[in-house]
Amino acid sequence: MTPQDARRTVADALIEIVPDADVDAFPASAPLREELELDSLDFLTFVELLSSRARVRIDEMDYPRLATLDSSVAFLVEQTA
Amino acid sequence: MADFTMPSLGADMDEGTLLEWLVHPGDVVRKGDVLAVVDTSKSAVEVESFHTGVVGPLLVEPGTTVPVGTVLATITEAGAAPPEAPVPEPVAAAPKPKRARSRGTSGPRRLRPLPAAATEQVRSPSSGATRRGWAWTSATCGTGPGRTITRDDVRRDSHPRPRVSPYARRLAAELGVDLEAVRPADGEVVRAEDVRAHAGGPTAAPAPTAPPTAPAAAPPATTPQDAMRAAIAATMTRSKREVPHYYLTNTVDLSTALAWMHDRNRDLPVQERLVPAALVLHAVARAAAATPALNGFFVDGAFRPGDGVHVGVAISLRGGGLVAPAILDADALTVEETMARLKDLVLRTRAGRLRSRELSDPTITVTNLGDQGVESVYGVIHAPQVALVGVGKVVERPWAADGMVGARPVTTMTLSADHRVTDGFTGARFLALVDDHLQHPEEP
Incomplete structure (x- = not known):
């Protein structure tokens, strides 16, 4: 997965969970859960969407890697390499 | 007819x-x-x-x-x-x-x-x-x-x-x-x-x-949003005017429950993974079933026990506001089933597709503000219900057990209850039951 594809995948997932989020203007290194007010179920949905679309296994111990937009993109690129 | x-x-x-x-x-x-x-x-x-x-x-x-x-x-x-x-x-x-x-x-x-x-x-x-x-x-x-x-x-x-x-x-x-x-x-x-x-x-x-x-x-x-604000205002005003609340809190050690949950989550596909809220709801449902005086309604000057345990879940909406529909017959569910029902309920609440029984029948409500970062919640009872359980965030705290101090994940659970129906004794027993269930998460 290219960084561009990964970024698109992450952005699409976030928009599905928070339809009114302005993902394009979203700071790439801001904490997602706080900034977008994701509760634990929202975050689980985020994990589900990334896992199914990028076809990667994401364990609970990987959750900290999904803290920000940038780190999520890096994680997907790394896992699909 | x-x-x-x-x-x-x-x-x-x-x-x-x-x-x-x-x-x-x-x-x-x-x-x-x-x-x-x-x-x-x-x-x-x-x-x-x-x-x-x-x-x-x-x-x-x-x-x-x-x-x-x-x-x-x-x-x-x-x-x-x-x-x-x-x-x-x-x-x-x-x-x-x-x-x-x-x-x-x-x-x-x-x-x-x-x-x-x-x-x-x-x-x-x-x-x-x-x-x-x-x-x-x-x-x-x-x-x-x-x-x-x-x-x-x-x-x-x-x-x-x-x-x-x-x-x-x-x-x-x-x-x-x-x-x-x-x-x-x-x-x-x-x-x-x-x-x-x-x-x-x-x-x-x-x-x-x-x-x-x-x-x-x-x-x-x-x-x-205004209409919902007005509805919440009416319900809460009525509750604070009519219901003599009493409050009890208990800090619960979640280390056993969370270790069990992480263990289960390693084997579960991501769609079925558990979150701590599911374990808490499961424990509350069991405790409510064993404490009928906290599970029901105060109507016409008397307590009427609920017909089953239907645990209301306070769900915040993205546009603002709050709805607390019920997981029906929650005491009969496993933790996994509770999780599935919770996800389904949140999804349908936000999509505006709730069932009438889910809104009319909650017998006790749980409000979980842990995700918003607060440690405890002293909630307002959703009258005519007679009890509400507030759950704070899971935090690591020094915890003494068996003469040793260690860092453990804990949460503060607060019971708000209607003093016309129960006394602190009943409420305390309820919170102890919730705690006990969370120490034995493997029990169905």
């Missing part, structure tokens, strides 16, 4: 708007089937039938706001003879609504039975489009005595009633747009953009204003 009525979906609800019929006259329905969608100030709600039988004439048209208790349709029990002639409930018999909600329909409507023949022609229970879109044929059919065609029928058919999407209907009510004036191209469905376009035009009707009724009432509601 049984009546299908506008349900009361909360202590603060005195009227509702019928959005959509999901059945047609002559349909056979079973108890629990969804018959109609009703709009309350909080959410669109799917209303279920309490009876099994055959649907009679539909007495209220979509878009009509009627008081709680108004007969919407009758259901003839299977086997019983159908009624000789459909007798619509006279409108005058229903209690007059206290006031028209300003976002409601633009004026009183005449209630009359829908023409049965017209709706039967489009009956197609398996078709999603029909189910959602409320199709309408323009075949002329008589509604006069003996099904004779009346002048009204002809006029109606020469100007067939426009088909309107539920969202457009809601928007029209909010913006004060007369749907009759929004005329899409022939046969087209009226959609939200048509309503918006019309609202901007010179023909848009001014939104009716509702005078405030009680001194405690919030200012007239103009948006769904």
Whole structure:
């Protein structure tokens, strides 16, 4: 997965969970859960969407890697390499 | 013969708007089937039938706001003879609504039975489009005595009633747009953009204003958020005025529960993974089942135990506001089942697709603000319920056990309870039971 594809995948997932989020203007290194007010179920949905679309296994111990937009993109690129 | 009525979906609800019929006259329905969608100030709600039988004439048209208790349709029990002639409930018999909600329909409507023949022609229970879109044929059919065609029928058919999407209907009510004036191209469905376009035009009707009724009432509601705010205000004001709350807190060591959860999550596919809230809800449901005095309602000066354990879950909405629908019969579920039901409930709450029983039946409520970063919640009881459990965030704290201090994940659970029904002794035992269940998460 290219960084561009990964970024698109992450952005699409976030928009599905928070339809009114302005993902394009979203700071790439801001904490997602706080900034977008994701509760634990929202975050689980985020994990589900990334896992199914990028076809990667994401364990609970990987959750900290999904803290920000940038780190999520890096994680997907790394896992699909 | 049984009546299908506008349900009361909360202590603060005195009227509702019928959005959509999901059945047609002559349909056979079973108890629990969804018959109609009703709009309350909080959410669109799917209303279920309490009876099994055959649907009679539909007495209220979509878009009509009627008081709680108004007969919407009758259901003839299977086997019983159908009624000789459909007798619509006279409108005058229903209690007059206290006031028209300003976002409601633009004026009183005449209630009359829908023409049965017209709706039967489009009956197609398996078709999603029909189910959602409320199709309408323009075949002329008589509604006069003996099904004779009346002048009204002809006029109606020469100007067939426009088909309107539920969202457009809601928007029209909010913006004060007369749907009759929004005329899409022939046969087209009226959609939200048509309503918006019309609202901007010179023909848009001014939104009716509702005078405030009680001194405690919030200012007239103009948006769904305002309406919800007003509904929450009414419920909470009533609770704080009438219910003598007492509060108990307990800090619960979650290390065993979370270790068990992480272990389960390693084996579960991501769609089925658990979150701590599911474990807490499961424990609360078990404890509520063992403490009937905290599971039910205080009505007419006396406690009435709940018919089952239906745990309300406070769910915040992205547009603002709060709904607390129930996980029904939560004490009979495993942790995994509780998780699945929780996800489903949150999804449907945010999509505005709740079932009537989920809103009318919670027997105890849990509010979890841990995700928002607070350590404890002293919640307001959702009267006429008699107890509410507040759950704070999971934090690592020094914890002494067996003479040793270590860092453990803990959460603070707070019980708010109605002192008219229970004393602190009962509440304390309840919190101890919740704690105990969380120390043994492997027990089903």
